[in-house]
Amino acid sequence: MVLTDRVDRRQLLGAAAGTAVAASTLAGCGLFDDDPDPAPQPDALQPLLDEALRLAAAYDRVAVAQPGLRKRLSPLAEDHRAHAAALAALIGVTLPSAAASAAPGGDAAQTVAALRKAEQAAQKTAVAACRTAPAQRVALVGSIAAARAAHAEALR
Protein backbone atom coordinates (compact mmCIF):
# COMPACT_ATOMS: atom_id res chain seq x y z
CA MET A 1 0.00 0.00 0.00
CA VAL A 2 2.91 2.25 0.68
CA LEU A 3 3.99 1.84 -2.93
CA THR A 4 0.57 2.87 -4.22
CA ASP A 5 0.65 5.92 -1.98
CA ARG A 6 3.97 6.96 -3.46
CA VAL A 7 2.77 6.59 -7.01
CA ASP A 8 -0.27 8.65 -6.21
CA ARG A 9 1.80 11.41 -4.74
CA ARG A 10 4.14 11.44 -7.74
CA GLN A 11 1.18 11.63 -10.09
CA LEU A 12 -0.21 14.51 -8.08
CA LEU A 13 3.11 16.32 -8.22
CA GLY A 14 3.29 15.67 -11.94
CA ALA A 15 -0.15 17.06 -12.43
CA ALA A 16 0.74 20.16 -10.42
CA ALA A 17 3.88 20.70 -12.51
CA GLY A 18 1.82 20.26 -15.65
CA THR A 19 -0.52 22.99 -14.53
CA ALA A 20 2.40 25.31 -13.83
CA VAL A 21 3.85 24.67 -17.30
CA ALA A 22 0.47 25.24 -18.90
CA ALA A 23 0.09 28.53 -17.03
CA SER A 24 3.50 29.81 -18.13
CA THR A 25 2.84 28.72 -21.71
CA LEU A 26 -0.35 30.70 -21.72
CA ALA A 27 1.48 33.71 -20.35
CA GLY A 28 4.08 33.29 -23.10
CA CYS A 29 1.35 33.35 -25.73
CA GLY A 30 0.59 36.93 -24.88
CA LEU A 31 -2.78 36.36 -23.30
CA PHE A 32 -1.66 38.71 -20.59
CA ASP A 33 -0.41 41.63 -22.62
CA ASP A 34 0.52 43.84 -19.69
CA ASP A 35 2.95 41.13 -18.51
CA PRO A 36 5.95 41.28 -20.89
CA ASP A 37 7.95 38.11 -21.54
CA PRO A 38 10.90 38.00 -19.17
CA ALA A 39 14.24 37.44 -20.90
CA PRO A 40 15.17 33.75 -20.64
CA GLN A 41 17.52 33.10 -17.73
CA PRO A 42 21.05 32.55 -19.09
CA ASP A 43 22.56 29.15 -18.34
CA ALA A 44 24.73 29.04 -15.20
CA LEU A 45 27.65 27.90 -17.36
CA GLN A 46 27.31 30.70 -19.94
CA PRO A 47 29.94 32.90 -18.20
CA LEU A 48 32.36 29.96 -18.37
CA LEU A 49 31.70 29.58 -22.09
CA ASP A 50 32.13 33.32 -22.74
CA GLU A 51 35.40 33.29 -20.84
CA ALA A 52 36.73 30.30 -22.79
CA LEU A 53 36.04 32.11 -26.08
CA ARG A 54 37.60 35.34 -24.81
CA LEU A 55 40.73 33.50 -23.66
CA ALA A 56 41.08 31.60 -26.95
CA ALA A 57 40.80 34.91 -28.82
CA ALA A 58 43.35 36.57 -26.51
CA TYR A 59 45.88 33.78 -27.22
CA ASP A 60 45.23 34.12 -30.94
CA ARG A 61 45.88 37.87 -30.82
CA VAL A 62 49.16 37.42 -28.96
CA ALA A 63 50.25 34.67 -31.34
CA VAL A 64 49.59 36.95 -34.33
CA ALA A 65 51.49 39.83 -32.73
CA GLN A 66 54.38 37.66 -31.61
CA PRO A 67 54.86 34.64 -33.85
CA GLY A 68 57.73 33.50 -31.63
CA LEU A 69 55.20 32.60 -28.94
CA ARG A 70 52.83 30.76 -31.26
CA LYS A 71 54.17 27.27 -30.58
CA ARG A 72 53.87 27.75 -26.86
CA LEU A 73 50.48 29.42 -26.85
CA SER A 74 48.46 27.67 -29.53
CA PRO A 75 47.89 24.42 -27.54
CA LEU A 76 46.43 26.52 -24.74
CA ALA A 77 44.11 28.30 -27.16
CA GLU A 78 43.05 24.89 -28.50
CA ASP A 79 42.22 23.74 -24.96
CA HIS A 80 39.91 26.73 -24.53
CA ARG A 81 38.23 26.06 -27.86
CA ALA A 82 37.64 22.44 -26.80
CA HIS A 83 36.11 23.72 -23.55
CA ALA A 84 33.91 26.18 -25.42
CA ALA A 85 32.66 23.49 -27.79
CA ALA A 86 31.82 21.11 -24.95
CA LEU A 87 30.11 23.84 -22.93
CA ALA A 88 28.09 25.00 -25.94
CA ALA A 89 26.93 21.42 -26.56
CA LEU A 90 25.99 21.04 -22.91
CA ILE A 91 24.11 24.34 -22.72
CA GLY A 92 22.57 23.86 -26.13
CA VAL A 93 23.81 27.01 -27.86
CA THR A 94 25.64 27.53 -31.15
CA LEU A 95 29.16 28.90 -30.98
CA PRO A 96 29.78 32.17 -32.81
CA SER A 97 32.22 31.77 -35.67
CA ALA A 98 35.74 32.73 -34.67
CA ALA A 99 36.98 36.11 -35.81
CA ALA A 100 40.58 37.08 -35.17
CA SER A 101 40.63 40.72 -34.24
CA ALA A 102 43.40 43.28 -34.54
CA ALA A 103 46.61 42.41 -32.78
CA PRO A 104 48.14 44.61 -30.13
CA GLY A 105 51.92 44.65 -29.96
CA GLY A 106 53.83 44.71 -26.71
CA ASP A 107 56.63 42.91 -25.06
CA ALA A 108 56.40 39.13 -24.70
CA ALA A 109 56.88 38.87 -20.96
CA GLN A 110 54.19 41.45 -20.35
CA THR A 111 51.70 39.72 -22.63
CA VAL A 112 52.36 36.31 -21.13
CA ALA A 113 51.93 37.81 -17.66
CA ALA A 114 48.59 39.29 -18.74
CA LEU A 115 47.44 35.95 -20.13
CA ARG A 116 48.46 34.28 -16.92
CA LYS A 117 46.42 36.74 -14.90
CA ALA A 118 43.41 36.12 -17.14
CA GLU A 119 43.78 32.35 -16.64
CA GLN A 120 43.86 32.78 -12.87
CA ALA A 121 40.72 34.89 -12.94
CA ALA A 122 39.04 32.34 -15.22
CA GLN A 123 40.06 29.56 -12.87
CA LYS A 124 38.18 31.34 -10.08
CA THR A 125 35.01 31.47 -12.18
CA ALA A 126 35.27 27.75 -12.88
CA VAL A 127 35.92 26.89 -9.24
CA ALA A 128 32.86 28.90 -8.19
CA ALA A 129 30.74 27.20 -10.87
CA CYS A 130 31.99 23.81 -9.69
CA ARG A 131 30.74 24.48 -6.20
CA THR A 132 27.10 24.68 -7.30
CA ALA A 133 27.09 22.58 -10.48
CA PRO A 134 24.69 19.64 -10.61
CA ALA A 135 26.21 16.14 -10.54
CA GLN A 136 25.92 15.55 -14.29
CA ARG A 137 27.88 18.73 -15.09
CA VAL A 138 30.41 19.02 -12.30
CA ALA A 139 33.12 16.73 -13.71
CA LEU A 140 33.33 18.78 -16.90
CA VAL A 141 33.44 22.04 -14.95
CA GLY A 142 36.09 20.58 -12.61
CA SER A 143 38.31 19.63 -15.54
CA ILE A 144 37.97 23.13 -16.95
CA ALA A 145 39.00 24.65 -13.61
CA ALA A 146 42.01 22.30 -13.50
CA ALA A 147 42.97 23.07 -17.10
CA ARG A 148 42.89 26.81 -16.43
CA ALA A 149 45.08 26.36 -13.35
CA ALA A 150 47.50 24.24 -15.40
CA HIS A 151 47.58 26.95 -18.09
CA ALA A 152 48.60 29.51 -15.49
CA GLU A 153 51.37 27.12 -14.45
CA ALA A 154 52.48 26.65 -18.06
CA LEU A 155 52.80 30.44 -18.41
CA ARG A 156 55.02 30.90 -15.38
Added chain:
Amino acid sequence: MNAQLAAALAAEEAAIYAYGTLGVKLTGTGDRTEARAAEAVHRDRRDVLVARLAELRTTPAPAPAGYRLPFEITGRESALKLAIQVEDGVAQAWRAVLPVTEGADRATALSALIDSAVRATRWRRLGSVTPATIPWPGRP
Protein backbone atom coordinates in the same frame (compact mmCIF):
# COMPACT_ATOMS: atom_id res chain seq x y z
CA MET B 1 30.67 8.54 -2.37
CA ASN B 2 32.56 6.03 -0.23
CA ALA B 3 33.65 3.94 -3.21
CA GLN B 4 35.00 7.03 -5.00
CA LEU B 5 36.81 8.24 -1.89
CA ALA B 6 38.33 4.77 -1.45
CA ALA B 7 39.51 4.87 -5.07
CA ALA B 8 41.07 8.30 -4.44
CA LEU B 9 42.84 6.83 -1.42
CA ALA B 10 44.20 3.98 -3.55
CA ALA B 11 45.46 6.52 -6.11
CA GLU B 12 47.15 8.58 -3.40
CA GLU B 13 48.81 5.47 -1.93
CA ALA B 14 50.08 4.51 -5.37
CA ALA B 15 51.39 8.05 -5.88
CA ILE B 16 53.31 7.95 -2.59
CA TYR B 17 54.89 4.66 -3.62
CA ALA B 18 55.74 5.92 -7.09
CA TYR B 19 57.37 9.11 -5.81
CA GLY B 20 59.45 7.06 -3.39
CA THR B 21 60.69 4.96 -6.28
CA LEU B 22 61.19 7.65 -8.89
CA GLY B 23 62.63 10.20 -6.48
CA VAL B 24 65.87 8.29 -6.11
CA LYS B 25 66.43 8.49 -9.89
CA LEU B 26 66.32 12.27 -9.84
CA THR B 27 69.59 14.05 -9.20
CA GLY B 28 68.92 17.69 -10.07
CA THR B 29 68.01 19.96 -7.17
CA GLY B 30 64.91 21.30 -8.91
CA ASP B 31 63.62 17.81 -9.74
CA ARG B 32 64.28 16.48 -6.25
CA THR B 33 62.66 19.42 -4.49
CA GLU B 34 59.61 19.07 -6.68
CA ALA B 35 59.36 15.32 -6.10
CA ARG B 36 59.69 15.72 -2.35
CA ALA B 37 57.04 18.44 -2.26
CA ALA B 38 54.70 16.31 -4.37
CA GLU B 39 55.18 13.28 -2.16
CA ALA B 40 54.43 15.34 0.94
CA VAL B 41 51.20 16.63 -0.63
CA HIS B 42 50.08 13.11 -1.50
CA ARG B 43 50.84 11.94 2.04
CA ASP B 44 48.79 14.77 3.50
CA ARG B 45 45.91 13.95 1.23
CA ARG B 46 46.12 10.30 2.09
CA ASP B 47 45.83 11.22 5.78
CA VAL B 48 42.82 13.44 5.10
CA LEU B 49 41.14 10.60 3.20
CA VAL B 50 41.85 8.03 5.88
CA ALA B 51 40.31 10.34 8.48
CA ARG B 52 37.28 11.10 6.31
CA LEU B 53 36.65 7.44 5.52
CA ALA B 54 36.88 6.61 9.23
CA GLU B 55 34.30 9.32 9.88
CA LEU B 56 32.07 7.70 7.30
CA ARG B 57 32.67 4.36 8.99
CA THR B 58 34.17 2.85 5.88
CA THR B 59 37.16 0.57 5.99
CA PRO B 60 38.89 0.73 2.64
CA ALA B 61 40.96 -2.17 1.41
CA PRO B 62 44.47 -1.98 2.83
CA ALA B 63 47.14 -0.61 0.51
CA PRO B 64 48.97 -3.40 -1.30
CA ALA B 65 52.39 -4.26 0.09
CA GLY B 66 53.96 -3.58 -3.29
CA TYR B 67 53.10 -2.06 -6.64
CA ARG B 68 54.05 -2.97 -10.14
CA LEU B 69 55.19 0.13 -11.94
CA PRO B 70 53.90 0.52 -15.49
CA PHE B 71 57.48 0.60 -16.78
CA GLU B 72 60.98 0.39 -15.44
CA ILE B 73 62.53 3.55 -14.01
CA THR B 74 65.97 3.69 -15.58
CA GLY B 75 66.78 7.37 -15.34
CA ARG B 76 65.46 10.90 -15.32
CA GLU B 77 63.35 10.59 -18.43
CA SER B 78 61.38 7.55 -17.25
CA ALA B 79 61.17 9.01 -13.73
CA LEU B 80 59.53 12.19 -15.05
CA LYS B 81 57.26 10.14 -17.31
CA LEU B 82 56.05 8.19 -14.29
CA ALA B 83 55.52 11.37 -12.27
CA ILE B 84 53.29 12.72 -15.06
CA GLN B 85 51.35 9.46 -15.21
CA VAL B 86 50.92 9.39 -11.45
CA GLU B 87 49.49 12.90 -11.34
CA ASP B 88 47.17 12.17 -14.25
CA GLY B 89 45.94 9.06 -12.40
CA VAL B 90 45.36 10.96 -9.16
CA ALA B 91 43.47 13.65 -11.10
CA GLN B 92 41.20 10.99 -12.59
CA ALA B 93 40.41 9.50 -9.19
CA TRP B 94 39.49 12.88 -7.71
CA ARG B 95 37.45 13.99 -10.69
CA ALA B 96 35.24 10.94 -10.11
CA VAL B 97 34.59 12.19 -6.58
CA LEU B 98 33.04 15.47 -7.79
CA PRO B 99 29.63 14.19 -8.96
CA VAL B 100 29.03 12.18 -5.79
CA THR B 101 29.86 14.95 -3.31
CA GLU B 102 28.79 18.43 -2.30
CA GLY B 103 30.12 21.13 -0.03
CA ALA B 104 33.41 20.51 1.75
CA ASP B 105 33.98 17.05 0.25
CA ARG B 106 33.54 18.42 -3.26
CA ALA B 107 35.86 21.34 -2.49
CA THR B 108 38.53 18.89 -1.30
CA ALA B 109 38.15 16.83 -4.47
CA LEU B 110 38.36 19.90 -6.70
CA SER B 111 41.51 21.20 -4.95
CA ALA B 112 43.13 17.80 -5.40
CA LEU B 113 42.15 17.62 -9.08
CA ILE B 114 43.53 21.12 -9.68
CA ASP B 115 46.72 20.41 -7.76
CA SER B 116 47.42 17.23 -9.71
CA ALA B 117 46.78 18.96 -13.04
CA VAL B 118 49.21 21.74 -12.07
CA ARG B 119 51.85 19.22 -10.92
CA ALA B 120 51.51 17.19 -14.11
CA THR B 121 52.08 20.38 -16.09
CA ARG B 122 55.08 21.26 -13.97
CA TRP B 123 56.59 17.79 -14.63
CA ARG B 124 55.91 18.12 -18.34
CA ARG B 125 57.77 21.42 -18.35
CA LEU B 126 60.68 19.97 -16.37
CA GLY B 127 60.78 17.05 -18.81
CA SER B 128 60.34 19.35 -21.85
CA VAL B 129 57.20 17.45 -22.82
CA THR B 130 54.99 19.46 -25.19
CA PRO B 131 52.32 20.49 -24.97
CA ALA B 132 52.66 21.05 -21.24
CA THR B 133 48.90 20.96 -20.72
CA ILE B 134 46.03 18.64 -21.61
CA PRO B 135 42.53 19.90 -22.40
CA TRP B 136 40.66 17.73 -19.89
CA PRO B 137 42.65 16.97 -16.74
CA GLY B 138 41.15 14.00 -14.92
CA ARG B 139 39.11 12.73 -17.83
CA PRO B 140 39.90 9.03 -18.21
